[in-house]
Amino acid sequence: MISIKSEKEIDAMRESCHIVRETLRFVERHLHAGMSTKDVDQLVYDYIKSCGAIPSCLGYEGYPASACVSVNEVVVHGIPSEDQILKNGDLVSVDLCVLKNGWQGDGARTFIVGEGSEEDKKLVEVTRQCFFEAIDGLKAGSPLYDIGYRVQSYAESHGFGVVRSFTGHGIGREMHEDPSVPNFGKKGTGMRLKAGMVICIEPMITAGDWRVVTLNDGWTSVTRDHSKAAHYENTIVIREDGVEILTV
Ligand code: MF3
Ligand code: CO
Numbered sequence: 001m002i003s004i005k006s007e008k009e010i011d012a013m014r015e016s017c018h019i020v021r022e023t024l025r026f027v028e029r030h031l032h033a034g035m036s037t038k039d040v041d042q043l044v045y046d047y048i049k050s051c052g053a054i055p056s057c058l059g060y061e062g063y064p065a066s067a068c069v070s071v072n073e074v075v076v077h078g079i080p081s082e083d084q085i086l087k088n089g090d091l092v093s094v095d096l097c098v099l100k101n102g103w104q105g106d107g108a109r110t111f112i113v114g115e116g117s118e119e120d121k122k123l124v125e126v127t128r129q130c131f132f133e134a135i136d137g138l139k140a141g142s143p144l145y146d147i148g149y150r151v152q153s154y155a156e157s158h159g160f161g162v163v164r165s166f167t168g169h170g171i172g173r174e175m176h177e178d179p180s181v182p183n184f185g186k187k188g189t190g191m192r193l194k195a196g197m198v199i200c201i202e203p204m205i206t207a208g209d210w211r212v213v214t215l216n217d218g219w220t221s222v223t224r225d226h227s228k229a230a231h232y233e234n235t236i237v238i239r240e241d242g243v244e245i246l247t248v
Helices: 009-030 037-050 117-133 146-158
Strands: 067-071 074-076 091-100 102-111 166-168 176-180 198-201 204-206 211-214 219-221 229-231 232-239 242-245
Touching: 009 037, 009 091, 009 102, 009 232, 037 067, 037 091, 074 091, 074 229, 091 117, 091 229, 102 117, 102 229, 102 232, 102 242, 117 146, 117 198, 117 204, 117 229, 176 198
Parallel strands: none
Antiparallel strands: 067 074, 067 091, 074 219, 091 102, 166 176, 166 198, 198 232, 204 229, 211 219, 232 242
16 A cells, blocks of 8 residues: 655654755765774764664664665675775765654665776766656656656666666655555556655666675675666655655
8 A cells, every 4th residue: 555645744754854864964974995884884873863863774674784885796785894894996885764753764875985986986976867867757647667767768878787676665654665666667657656655766776787696694685797886765755746855
């Protein structure tokens, strides 16, 4: 079932999402070579707590950290570790959820540590732009799979791959609600979006093959060909005349 949120509920989600945005900005400001991915997770934990909120990835289906910190060929769900030290040029995707007053917010960004290669900068920029292509003209009445169609067309037009095995999702009191929001699809198909739906659009884009495998820890998802990957996610509200982005 897909819930429609009231304006009061959206106001509450705006607060959680504001903390998501500020936490991601805080991480971006503090990211540097020599820190561990566990240090990144600690920044996320401390910042969200300082906002009087809950880092809701922690303990979610047994996930052991406040953020997913996915480096280079890790696409999503990288588990922070004190043994994994960031170095100049690393591509670092940080994905986190915030629970405040019973409402969730969800967002992700990919950062480059220090100086990145031109190819990596392009991957990060195209991944971000996939999101903005997806929401361009999106509004109540738009077919759900237009989102994936737009993401896929844009990514593939740049020679990049679109991860299929993870998708965006509805969000509200739960981190993951209906509908599933794939990053691929056929234009003009799927259910029609309605005003008041709140969804997360999260392109996961690879520099090479789009196929991914999960490591033995049961979480870490890496590209099969070890090409690098990037992730960009925002929580948005569908409106009659467009969308409202809650996490930027
Ligand atoms: N924030 C992720 C998403 O975009 C989910 C993270 S999985 C968790 O859906 F286990 F870390 F919570
Ligand atoms: Co999400």
